[in-house]
Amino acid sequence: MPAGPYRGRFAPTPSGPLHFGSLVAALGSYLEARGHGGEWLLRIEDVDPPRVVAGAADVILRTLEAFGFEWDGPVLYQSRRQAAYRDALERLRREDLIYACTCSRKRIAASARRGVDGPVYPGHCRGRPLEREAVAVRLRVPDRRIVFDDAGQGRVACNVAAECGDFVVRRADGVFTYQLAVVVDDAAQGITHVVRGADLLASTPRQIVLQQALDLPTPHYLHLPVVLDAHGDKLSKQTLAQPIDRRAPLPALIAAWDFLGQPPPGRLDSVQEFWSMALAGWSASRIPRVRGYRP
Numbered sequence: 001m002p003a004g005p006y007r008g009r010f011a012p013t014p015s016g017p018l019h020f021g022s023l024v025a026a027l028g029s030y031l032e033a034r035g036h037g038g039e040w041l042l043r044i045e046d047v048d049p050p051r052v053v054a055g056a057a058d059v060i061l062r063t064l065e066a067f068g069f070e071w072d073g074p075v076l077y078q079s080r081r082q083a084a085y086r087d088a089l090e091r092l093r094r095e096d097l098i099y100a101c102t103c104s105r106k107r108i109a110a111s112a113r114r115g116v117d118g119p120v121y122p123g124h125c126r127g128r129p130l131e132r133e134a135v136a137v138r139l140r141v142p143d144r145r146i147v148f149d150d151a152g153q154g155r156v157a158c159n160v161a162a163e164c165g166d167f168v169v170r171r172a173d174g175v176f177t178y179q180l181a182v183v184v185d186d187a188a189q190g191i192t193h194v195v196r197g198a199d200l201l202a203s204t205p206r207q208i209v210l211q212q213a214l215d216l217p218t219p220h221y222l223h224l225p226v227v228l229d230a231h232g233d234k235l236s237k238q239t240l241a242q243p244i245d246r247r248a249p250l251p252a253l254i255a256a257w258d259f260l261g262q263p264p265p266g267r268l269d270s271v272q273e274f275w276s277m278a279l280a281g282w283s284a285s286r287i288p289r290v291r292g293y294r295p
C-alpha cells in the first residue's frame, strides 16, 4: 500500500458529456483528495476509439471548469499512451503471462459459466504462443483469492480465475483494454487513492492482478454508490445517464453532494459558497454503501 502524500484522480471516458454518475465520481474523488490535503489529477480515458465521441473530452473539461473543479498538473490522454501500454504488454510477454486467443464470442459463450462481468473465459487458448497477428491477448491469471479493503464497501474478496478467467488486455483490433490502461496510468501518474463508482468494483480485483504482474503498487480504493441514492431508492439508468447542465452548476453539485450522503447544505447562493461548505463539511464516512453488491 502506498504511504505518504495523497494523490487522487478523476478519469472520465469521453463517450459523451459529463453525466450525473460521473459528476458524483468527480465530486467524491475531489473532496477526498482535498480533504487529505492531496492532489487531484485528471485523465481522459480515450483509449478505445470506437467509444470516443469527438469533442466530448473538451466538453467534460469545460464542464469541470465551470463547476469550479481545480486539477493539478497536465491532463493525461490515454490516446497518447500507446508506447507505455506496449511496454507493459512486452513485460507481461517476457514473464510468459500472456497468450493469443482466437476464440469467437460464440465459442466462449457456449462453454463459459457466467461470472462477475460476463462469461468466465474457460482458458481454451492457454499455452498458445503470442503471435504478432490481429488476435486478442489474454492475461494468465493466478488461481487465488485477491482481497482488498475498500474504504466505501468494506472487504472485497475475489478469485479472478474463478470469477472472470484469463481476461483480455489487448483486443484483436489492437486496442489496449481499459483494465490494462487504467493500471499502467494510475501507476504512471503516481495515484495513491482511487475513488470511483461502484460499477467498477468488479474490475478492481483484475486491476490488482495486473498491478502484481507488472510489479506496480496497489492504490487504496473507495468505491462510491451508484445503485441507490441517499434515500435508499434505486436510481434508474436514465437518471444516472442524464447529462448535466453546464450553465447550472449549483443544483447539480448539491444533488451530487446529497447523493453522497452529505447533510443538507442550507442556503447557497453561488458555486464558491458550495465549495467552501463542501471542503469544510465533507466526510467520507457518510457515503452510503451499495446495497446488494456481491463480489
Ligand code: GLU
Residues within 6 Å of the ligand: 010, 011, 012, 013, 045, 182, 195, 196, 197, 200
Ligand atoms: N473511465 C472510466 C469511466 O468513465 C472510469 C475509470 C476509473 O475510474 O477507473 O467509467
Ligand code: ZN
Residues within 6 Å of the ligand: 100, 101, 102, 103, 123, 124, 125, 126
Ligand atoms: Zn481463446
